[in-house]
Amino acid sequence: MARTRIILDESEIPTHWYNVAADLPSPPAPPLGPDGQPVTPDKMLAIFPGPILEQEMSAERWIPIPDEVRKIYALWRPSPLYRAERLEAMLGTPAKIFYKYEGVSPAGSHKPNSAVAQAYLNKIAGTQRLVTETGAGQWGSSLALAGQMFGLPVRIFMVKVSYEQKPYRRLMMQTWGGEVVASPTNLTRAGRDILERDPDNPGSLGIAISEAVEEAVTVPGTKYALGSVLNHVILHQTVIGLEAKKQFEKIGLYPDMIFAPCGGGSNFGGAAFPFLADKVAGDKRAEKLRCVAVEPASCPTLTKGVYAYDFGDATGYTPLMKMYTLGHDFMPPGIHAGGLRYHGDSPLVSQLYHEKLIEAIAVPQVATFEAGVMFARAEGIIPAPESCHGIRATIDEALRCKQTGEPKVLFFNLSGHGHFDMSAYESYFAGKLEDFEYPAEAIQASLAHLPKID
Ligand SMILES: *Cc1c(COP(=O)(O)O)cnc(C)c1O
DSSP states (O other), rough: OOSEEEEOOOGGGSSEEOOOGGGGOOOOOOOOOOTSSBBOOOHTTTSSHHHHHHHOOOSEEEOOOOOHHHHTTTTTOOOOOOEEEHHHHHHOOEEEEEEEEEGSSSTSTTTHHHHHHHHHHHHHHTEEEEEESSSSSHHHHHHHHHHHHOOOOEEEEEHHHHHHOOHHHHHHHHHTTEEEEEEESSSHHHHHHHHOTTTTOHHHHHHHHHHHHHHHHSTTTTEEESSSSSSSHHOOOOOOHHHHHHHHHHHHHOOOOEEEESSSSSHHHHHHHHHHHHHTOOOOTTTTTTTEEEEETOHHHHHEEEEEEESSSSSSSSOOEEESSSSSOOOOOOSGGGGGOOOOOHHHHHHHHHHSSSSEEEEEEEHHHHHHHHHHHHSOOBBBBHHHHHHHHHHHHHHHHHHHHHHOEEEEOBBBBOOOOOHHHHHHHHOOOOOOOHHHHHHHHHHHOOOOOO
């Protein structure tokens, strides 16, 4: 019988990240500049430091994790893998359900796995200061923590509505020494332009990215850090799946299906890609493996978007990336899973989805909270609203197993805890949570503005 909590020793923290780019069936589509030509490295060097760009463009399968990064990882890694026996019993399913708990990090999510790596790689490249954006504050707090660990000042453009409505993550950032400003600001041209037209603009992730990128390009010694989407971020997050593989090995099991919430794709890719590598390598155990990205029905990038070149931000400052997108000016409805409200998706996740090596489903908001509460009552941990998406999909599969009698091994990534999202739970308990209609018209309108490339 499988153990309830499978823990690894500090010495078992992976020594290398896994780069799925080495195993893609066809070469990845390069990022393009405004002229439709591949972006030159010197353009990218204005935004990111050399060591990060190297990882971003690498086709090496294994990339060493610097000792300094492993040392910080050891503050909370390896993270535990749990068997959700009480949830299985509650559902009456023959499925075995496992989850990797990334909420044990100081910031409470998987995001520090990349923030720490990015802060370190910037530090050794001579960066003097980092800028970034944050929505609800999960990424901003992770980067503030990481900057503090390596003595790098961090400025965070926080979407104004969240700045006003979510003081706790802002205070976490400030506790770790981060400087937090409410975006749009008058510190950048992008921000000033928007405020001039609309002084009460509540801000958006796309606007905040434009502000941070502009500052990285214009202020010497300052670089930009992004918390998801890009290849190097997915790379850093593979510590999740690499550890999980060792944990499954210890109990002699292998997952039949992997689920994770998907916003920009980093925790999904991080959890799933190391297993997908087995499948690509022809490993018998992975023959029938299915990896499922779970997104909100109100922001259905993979399931309803198009695979095309688009900007990563609202203003069009970033290079064009080939990805599934709902259009860069799509404004997703205000669901509580703020980390999943992004118009695009990781180019790596997008390509693998396009080539049918992974799957995706979309789930409505109320059902995700229903699943999250069920999980909290069975297993104790209160999941982040984003994580509730993966839980919903896992529970639905476990219930299918109950009907068919299949004892499948299901694995999901519990990307973070929900301790700072209790007001979302409050709305759920009060029956005030909405299931937004699939915003077909808004998506159509936004897709009409895709840059013309292909
Ligand atoms: C940011 C976040 C996500 C979504 O981001 P990905 O890059 O898709 O992983 C999911 N869960 C939590 C807890 C987050 O903070």
